[in-house]
Amino acid sequence: MRDTLKVELVTQYLNDLEQFVKDLPAHVNRRAVIPTWEFFVQGHITLEKMTKTLHIQDNAALGETALDLAFLRNYPHHFSTKAFTRHEKMRAIRCKSKCHGKRLLSKLISKFDQEAKYSNMLLHILRKGFEGPFLKSEEIIEPLLRKIMMQAGSWCQSEHLAPYSLLVGPAMSGKTRALHELSNHVCVVYICLRPPTSSGHPPRSALAPTMLPPGMTTSALEKHYNKFLTATFQVVADFFRAQNETISDEKTKLKNWFAYNFSNDLKFEESNQFSRDVLKKMETCSPLKYGQENEQLQKALADMQSQAGFVLLAIDEAHALLSSPNAYLEHATSFFPSFRRSLRETLSDGVFTILTGASSLMLFNTTPDPYKSNPEIKWYPDAQLPLWLSGHKLLDPINQLGTFDAMVSAITQPGTWTDLVSADRLVSYGSPFFAACFRDAIACHQERNLILWTLTELALSKLLGANSDTVIRQERCSGLQAFLTAPQALALLGPTIQPQLSGALHLSGEMILSHAAHCKYVKPDSNLIVGNYPSQFFLASAANTFRQSHEPVIVECIKKLTEILRLGLDSKQVAREIASKIILLRAMHEAVPYSHSLDLGPDISEEHRINLLKNGMVFWNHFNEIHYTPDSEDLLKFLHRGMAAQCASSKQSSFDHLFTIYLKPENSDRLDEEHVTFCGISVKDQITEADLKIRNHEWTDTHSGIRISNKNPYLVLLMSLTTKAPSDHLQRLPKPAGQRRASQVFHGLNEFPCLTRNMVNALTELLNVEPDLPELHSGQQDHCHWKKFVHTSNPLVYRQDDRQ
Structure with missing residues (x-):
């Protein structure tokens, strides 16, 4: 039986290889075919190099045939496994030895088996969930x-x-x-x-x-x-x-x-x-x-x-x-x-x-009517109305399905720090689906960590949409970011930084219908749809884990977001807000495994410095917009949800973002509002030392209206994102009245050690989403002509350098 199978595979390989060679373009150098093929089969050159050499880079079907043939030649026993992606096959072919390749494929097969097992588990839990009571x-x-x-x-x-x-x-x-x-x-x-x-x-x-x-x-x-x-x-x-x-x-x-x-x-x-x-x-x-x-x-x-x-x-x-x-x-x-x-x-x-x-x-009623292009059938027999019904409206979609936070109850509120960071509790916020699945899986005696892994993978797949399996596996295998579409990139950022989804109409619709965004308002006849990603720790965790674990993904997300913002109005201000949130999330991610002290400067008293550095605890993984000035009770609620706040500018003039700092006593695990303080972040394009001194009073708890216990210190971070300053530029705010405020000033993207060079470049492009027109023309041939053109076509917008 085994010998028969070997003969069948060899015969299939030879027949398919012969057909592959016949299908090559006529102008291909036939002497180059055999050595190129052998190099490819032995893993010495990539699929891209092979297809280019044989002039079939534009023939996707022939390229796939070549990959399948090379995989069959190297790993005939795994050829029947259809779950491998093209990148997984290529990785196996290019392994330094067949033993390494077989180990790789065996690991992948084990993973497939595990995924199938927990897919079946999830399906069982889903069925069980449909039988349970409908909450509220x-x-x-x-x-x-x-x-x-x-x-x-x-x-x-x-x-x-x-x-x-x-x-x-x-x-x-x-x-x-x-x-x-x-x-x-x-x-x-x-x-x-x-x-x-x-x-x-x-x-x-x-x-x-x-x-x-x-x-x-x-x-x-x-x-x-x-x-x-x-x-x-x-x-x-x-x-x-x-x-x-x-x-x-x-x-x-x-x-x-x-x-x-x-x-x-x-x-x-x-x-x-x-x-x-x-x-x-x-x-x-x-x-x-x-x-x-x-x-x-x-x-x-x-x-x-x-x-x-x-x-x-x-x-x-x-x-x-x-x-x-x-x-x-x-x-x-x-x-x-x-x-x-x-x-x-x-x-x-x-x-x-x-x-x-x-x-x-x-x-948005963009599906074409089948009769629109048919001249033979144009009218209803009775009403004599055009079949396309021009001007007829859609009935408004229904979006008020208030299931969000349906699993949150009084017992969800944590009493201790241990309760606060418990996954069992955090999964209750947001979509009731995750909490219900978690509850039912625990009741079925499934292992807690494996349940969370399964639900995280499911959450990620819902964010990424239709081809999520391909994206997830390609990223984890090869780090290639090219598979991400603009909606997928936006979905990976959405649950954590909350970009507004009301500008690009069809993109907003796609985000809501295919990428787990929430619809807050929709009026198709007015071409208006408002969506967002509300505060949901579990969904944010899935997005963060995937995005932060793969640097190319972060960079690609930023680039795709820049492309989207170029279509919007007032995109420069939005870009600044988004860039600062990306930086803060990146800093949080990097700070978890590599915790170190922050130089808080001499402005804060020694007692408050020790309290802030020794006892200060931070717990958040996403931003949520607020339209009020919070107090210590609100800040504690932010902590419960694991969220930071983006402040609406009309309601908060001092800070753009806030997150809770909990001053946890060494001898107590119980949560108490008395130990709540905050970090306020103000984000600017550029700010000078003179600005810092003039506006120093604005960045205080008193001016901001944030009410906390007057015995607690607080932290202020000022981001001057596009400053090009010398290294000795002012690093802290001038000393305020009182000694409860610690501060740090960051001048330019290079001041953030959590950012890689590629991230800095991508964020720089994001911040320049509305480029300076004279700078675009600088460096061109006949520079003086272009400079004069800019001033002539934009009268009084720019100051003339050569005033008389």
Whole structure:
């Protein structure tokens, strides 16, 4: 058996290699092929070098074939393992010996097995979570239902595109669970269109292939959707007709319906009685003449409404509707316009559709209508309205799903420093998903550290979005940052530094729908969407761990952010705020393993110096914007969440950022507000010694209005980010009244030892996001001409050097 396998692999290798050589461009020097191939197979040259030598660098398919052949030649026993990435294969090929390569591959396989094991564990926990009670149902579900009913009532065919709305929220915010919880109040027809390759929960519904039929024309697709909706409505009507004959209690009917429509134990595309009944109805429907489809749909709708009352059609993972039934065509249209047009024919406020797991293309109505470019079909037979319905509006998306911090309670508040830093407690903040999974895994006697590792990997995958597995593995294997997209870079920064997500419209939509950002406000018709990453320690921890562990990732994130800021207004001020937060986070990361004393200068008394240096404890991993001046009680709450504060400029004139310092007594672990103080950070572009002296009074607890115990010292850091100063420049603020303030002044990015040269260069580019126009022209040929042009085209903006 083993010999047969060897022969098959050798035969496959020789045949594929022969075909590979035949597929090479005709102009390739055939004498160079064999030595180049041998060098590549032996790991002496890279894949890029080999493809360039053989002139196939633009032929990705041939490059992949070459890599697979080289891997087969070196490691035939691992060839059948499909989980290896191209970079993992290349690493193995380039190992200094086959033994080293085999050890590398064995480690990777062990890791794959571990990931599969904990993926199964997570799936088990997810299923368990769906069976548990829904927390704060009255506060979350009842307002959601009122909003849906209001949307259904406001639907008007002459004003809106179709009777549907998007339930918008980040991954793991409980959207799917909320849809299921709504079934306690109304009839919910739930269908999940999860991709076939996904192993998530709930699984892909048995009706997903019916909703996404391949190969259909647009007209056939609309008839198909009309038939599908008609059959679904008939099945709902039949079910409740039978229930109404024997049961009077509405809650019992809805409970029975939910069991009929959805089972928590269903596997991938596994059918249940509901899906079988719908498919049977579709099969038994007789062919109808033109126009009769709509008549039959309205009849089924009226029957369903009379038997079941209000019905909610809930389509989960709805982004699948943006795929195409004819993906091989150059200008193929998606399923979504046809599905939306069929929904439009449901002329009743008794049925409404909710889409979750949608795409930003759905959010802003940018999906093309299939008839727009078809001159033969332009008008509705009745209303004579253009099929594209120019000017028709989308119903506002629903984003008020208040599940954030649902797992936080009075017992979450720490009483001691040990409680404060406990992962068991910190996981409760933010999305309830993490805390619920952690709780259920502990109840299943899973190992704590492995649970946290699994959840951290999951959090990271939700931040990075669709190709997260590729990005994570490529970064950890090769450190290559080129795989990061702009939204992914922003997502890795978002939970920690909170860049505002309200400028670039479609980028904001993508961040919310695909990269775990939260939607605070959305109005598609006004092209307005506001999103952010609220205070969530666990998500920030996942982003920090990945970003700070790979220097190229940090640098690439900064570069991508610079590109985004170049599209915005007042980007220079934003860049300064962001740069300072990146520096502070980097300093925190570097300070953890390499703790050392800070020179606080002579301005602070010896007693306060000892208290600050010996007892001062800092615990935070992300920033959160605040619109008030905090006191010691607020600072203690910041500490509880592990957050630092970014101060809104309209509310705080002294400091841009604040973080809590806790003066922990040596003999006590108990947390006490009396021991709370702060570090205030003020960020400037450039500041002179004269400025420091004139504005010295501003950087005090008194001027800032931050109320703390008057016996506690505090720290002030001043960042002058673009100063180019000599090394003997003033390093501390002038001595204030009193001796409780310690201070440190940083002049320029080179003053921060936590930054590498590449980080300094990237941050410099970020700070220069609005470059100085004369500097852009300096150094060019005919410098005087360009200088004169700048002054002429910008009158009185710059001072003339040669005043008369």
